[in-house]
Amino acid sequence: MPSNKTALIIGASRGIGLGLVRQLHGAGWQVTATVRTPARATELQALPGVQIESLDIDDSAALDALTQRLQGQVFDLLFVNAGILGPDHQSAAQATAAELGQLFMTNVTAPIRLAERLVGQLRPQTGVLAFMSSGLGSVANPEGNNLALYKASKAALNSLTNSFVCQLPEPRPTVLSLHPGWVKTDMGGENAMVEVADSCRGLIAQVERFAGQGGHHFVDYQGQKIDW
Numbered sequence: 001m002p003s004n005k006t007a008l009i010i011g012a013s014r015g016i017g018l019g020l021v022r023q024l025h026g027a028g029w030q031v032t033a034t035v036r037t038p039a040r041a042t043e044l045q046a047l048p049g050v051q052i053e054s055l056d057i058d059d060s061a062a063l064d065a066l067t068q069r070l071q072g073q074v075f076d077l078l079f080v081n082a083g084i085l086g087p088d089h090q091s092a093a094q095a096t097a098a099e100l101g102q103l104f105m106t107n108v109t110a111p112i113r114l115a116e117r118l119v120g121q122l123r124p125q126t127g128v129l130a131f132m133s134s135g136l137g138s139v140a141n142p143e144g145n146n147l148a149l150y151k152a153s154k155a156a157l158n159s160l161t162n163s164f165v166c167q168l169p170e171p172r173p174t175v176l177s178l179h180p181g182w183v184k185t186d187m188g189g190e191n192a193m194v195e196v197a198d199s200c201r202g203l204i205a206q207v208e209r210f211a212g213q214g215g216h217h218f219v220d221y222q223g224q225k226i227d228w
């Protein structure tokens, strides 16, 4: 059923990003999906009407080019999903400058650079700006210390998001920092507890629940508030 709603999903080649596109498309949304390699995005190509755009979020020139291509489009939802785990060792002591630079560029800086460019294209009053955080990004969360660098990157994303939001002129969009659950994807692994489809259904429900409310909220896919 067409809904006349529009979404831009960043990092949609696989995993949760692809799941979000599938469900929004299935619900009649007009979806624009970014991937690093459009020629390999066969699952997205099979979804009629989905606009596929090329983007490596680490590449500022590519962000500028995407912004140019999307000029004039209005989005009900801008969802920055792309993210990486970082080096296998996850150790501050062992990490090289290159490893840290890569992790914090992709998970922290690039999402905000993208949001800076595109936040003005959110629908006034009801547009939602969503970032894929993680429950591990909560400083209050004692778990996941085997993923210490990843945890730090998501905590930093939450912090930078807050600074970004606080500097936006009024009226501000609703901003969500979302935890998708521990999801069965390449990143989450096969022991994860949550199916992609269930996570995405819940994430979209949170977007619909918070649209129009304003503020910056850190919640999981089931709507539970998470401590910063």
Ligand code: NDP
Binding pocket: 010, 011, 012, 013, 014, 015, 016, 017, 035, 036, 037, 055, 056, 057, 058, 081, 082, 083, 084, 106, 132, 133, 134, 135, 179, 180, 181, 182, 183, 184, 185, 186, 187, 188, 189, 192
């Ligand atoms: P996957 O590893 O399955 O997918 C990651 C996605 O991010 C891929 O589409 C990948 O594209 C894209 N990506 C990575 N780097 C870049 C980049 N530089 N530019 C553009 N796209 C990029 O992960 P998930 O689907 O599991 O995770 C999605 C998000 O959810 C991430 O932000 C992750 O941190 C977060 N998350 C996941 C959890 C889980 O349990 N799975 C739990 C909590 C949070 P490509 O195919 O080109 O590599």
